[in-house]
Amino acid sequence: MPTLRWQPLTTLVLSLIGLGASIYLTITHFDKVALVCSSSGAINCEKVTSSPQSVIFGIPVAMLGLLYFVPMAALCLPAAWRTADRRIHLARLVLAIVGVGMIIYLIIAELFLIKAICLWCSGVHVTTFFLFVIITTASPIVLATGQGAADDDLADLSPADGVAP
Amino acid sequence: MADNAQTSWTGGNKPKPSGSGSTASAKDKSRAASRPVAAKAPGKGGKGGNTARPGGKPATAAKAPASSRSTTLLVWGAVGLVVVIIAVLAIVKLTSSTDLSYTPVTPAPASVVHDVTNIPLSVYDTVGVTSPTAPVNPPTIIKAQKPLTLAGASPAMLYIGAEYCPYCAAERWAMTAALSRFGTWSGLKITGSSHTDTDANTSTFSYHGATLTSPYLTFKSVELESNQPLASGGYANLEPVTKEEANVYAAYASKNVQGWQPGTYSFPFININNLAVIGGPSYDPLVLAGQTWSSIASGLSDPTNPATQAIVATANYMSASICASTQGKPGDVCTSSGVQAAAKALGINAS
Numbered sequence: 001m002p003t004l005r006w007q008p009l010t011t012l013v014l015s016l017i018g019l020g021a022s023i024y025l026t027i028t029h030f031d032k033v034a035l036v037c038s039s040s041g042a043i044n045c046e047k048v049t050s051s052p053q054s055v056i057f058g059i060p061v062a063m064l065g066l067l068y069f070v071p072m073a074a075l076c077l078p079a080a081w082r083t084a085d086r087r088i089h090l091a092r093l094v095l096a097i098v099g100v101g102m103i104i105y106l107i108i109a110e111l112f113l114i115k116a117i118c119l120w121c122s123g124v125h126v127t128t129f130f131l132f133v134i135i136t137t138a139s140p141i142v143l144a145t146g147q148g149a150a151d152d153d154l155a156d157l158s159p160a161d162g163v164a165p
Numbered sequence: 166m167a168d169n170a171q172t173s174w175t176g177g178n179k180p181k182p183s184g185s186g187s188t189a190s191a192k193d194k195s196r197a198a199s200r201p202v203a204a205k206a207p208g209k210g211g212k213g214g215n216t217a218r219p220g221g222k223p224a225t226a227a228k229a230p231a232s233s234r235s236t237t238l239l240v241w242g243a244v245g246l247v248v249v250i251i252a253v254l255a256i257v258k259l260t261s262s263t264d265l266s267y268t269p270v271t272p273a274p275a276s277v278v279h280d281v282t283n284i285p286l287s288v289y290d291t292v293g294v295t296s297p298t299a300p301v302n303p304p305t306i307i308k309a310q311k312p313l314t315l316a317g318a319s320p321a322m323l324y325i326g327a328e329y330c331p332y333c334a335a336e337r338w339a340m341t342a343a344l345s346r347f348g349t350w351s352g353l354k355i356t357g358s359s360h361t362d363t364d365a366n367t368s369t370f371s372y373h374g375a376t377l378t379s380p381y382l383t384f385k386s387v388e389l390e391s392n393q394p395l396a397s398g399g400y401a402n403l404e405p406v407t408k409e410e411a412n413v414y415a416a417y418a419s420k421n422v423q424g425w426q427p428g429t430y431s432f433p434f435i436n437i438n439n440l441a442v443i444g445g446p447s448y449d450p451l452v453l454a455g456q457t458w459s460s461i462a463s464g465l466s467d468p469t470n471p472a473t474q475a476i477v478a479t480a481n482y483m484s485a486s487i488c489a490s491t492q493g494k495p496g497d498v499c500t501s502s503g504v505q506a507a508a509k510a511l512g513i514n515a516s
Contacts, residue, residue, distance in 0.1 A: 046457040046459070046460070047268075047457060050274060050277075050457050050458060050459040051271065051274075052271050052272050052274060055274075097243075100247050104247070104250055104251065104254075107251060107254055108254060111254060111255075111258040112258070113269070113271070114269070114271075115267065115268070115269055129247070129251075132244070132247065133244050136240050136243055136244055137240055137241070137244065139240075140233075140236045140237070140240055144233070144236070
């Protein structure tokens with residue numbers, strides 16, 4: 001990992017993809033609009049999203065996804081990657097670990113409890129997994145140096161290079 | 166990782182050509198202002214950017230601290246662990262004998278139970294017993310019989326079916342709705358009919374472990390078999406039939422149950438107080454094909470929905486038969502126009 005040039009941009013894009021999918025799943029949860037997805041056989045989004053496991057402690061899992069990706073997207077903004085505040089980088093790392101723990105539970109629920117797979121949910125799982133991989137491998141860099149990502153590293157993201165966080 | 170870190174942070178950016186030092190660019194000024202590490206005087210080094218600190222250790226892997234290598238191992242170990250966990254889950258699933266198409270039995274979501282047990286009266290009355298797109302078979306009326314007694318209580322209603330049975334799957338929607346007008350359900354489950362039989366995977370309820378509490382009648386249900394296929398064929402046994410229930414089936418099945426054969430059970434079998442008997446599908450389960458529990462339940466507020474028409478018309482027939490057994494109680498149900506229309510069609514007095 002020679003630089004952090006691509007990681008901030010990639011995590012931001014992944015967060016926005018996850019956020020979009022979570023918004024869609026949340027809307028279909030409350031409006032009972034049919035998901036654009038297969039509804040028979042092993043691939044059955046509605047079976048998954050209307051299952052008892054689709055709600056945890058009274059909160060729809062789709063909404064939990066929303067509650068995950070909103071702060072994650074904020075923590076993956078260029079300014080957040082640039083900041084020297086270690087708490088921001090730690091928060092991003094903790095959120096990534098919590099996210100991957102959640103998808104392991106949801107994969108178990110889909111495969112062994114609901115016995116159906118939701119493609120939209122799987123998309124969110126893949127997004128969360130790659131966020132975990134990138135953030136976990138990038139975090140020691142920013143945490144070890146105690147400083148945020150270099151301005152040059154985020155040149156592609158910053159309209160005004162070198163703005164202090 | 167630390168070697169990478171040093172590469173990234175102390176010398177990671179491309180050095181600018183020497184000679185640019187005396188006229189620092191706006192980028193250099195900005196960098197100097199924002200990052201202490203780059204706060205060396207612009208122009209003196211000649212290289213600009215993130216050159217290595219004077220006296221700093223060379224950023225080589227060979228001289229990276231051991232703790233940093235441990236961090237690298239820890240990080241990639243964590244990533245590898247997650248990959249292994251997911252891979253193991255997938256392998257266990259793929260190598261298990263359970264068919265993904267088989268629908269498990271799980272507690273019914275509150276929203277589904279609410280929708281099916283709170284169908285608006287206007288929908289019952291609008292539909293009546295008419296379903297232009299999904300014809301409904303009325304129950305068989307058997308007159309001059311003693312009221313049914315189950316577990317010492319009368320009037321009573323008996324249902325015998327199985328979780329795998331597609332016709333039972335369709336019947337349960339109407340039965341759940343109709344009985345909710347006379348009592349309160351608890352312990353309802355959701356499941357699907359057999360994934361290999363006709364009308365495969367029809368979304369439905371399971372009465373296994375469910376009870377109806379009613380001041381008007383006693384309801385007993387028997388789910389004889391599950392929808393879980395056995396390797397040896399058939400389905401796993403679920404609930405046994407009591408001697409009393411077996412006698413009721415024997416007395417009424419031969420003349421009223423489609424496909425009845427001596428010594429066997431054919432489903433569904435519903436006996437409403439020895440007055441009305443349902444011995445087959447009241448409507449074609451095809452009208453429910455491809456629909457989830459939530460889509461069927463949420464559609465029950467729309468009297469133009471074909472599935473709703475089939476379910477509600479069947480429920481009105483059942484309600485009328487129950488009302489004829491409870492002397493018209495409760496009044497608001499039994500005097501409703503939908504129930505009265507069903508009673509008239511059946512030739513019974515529901516009020």
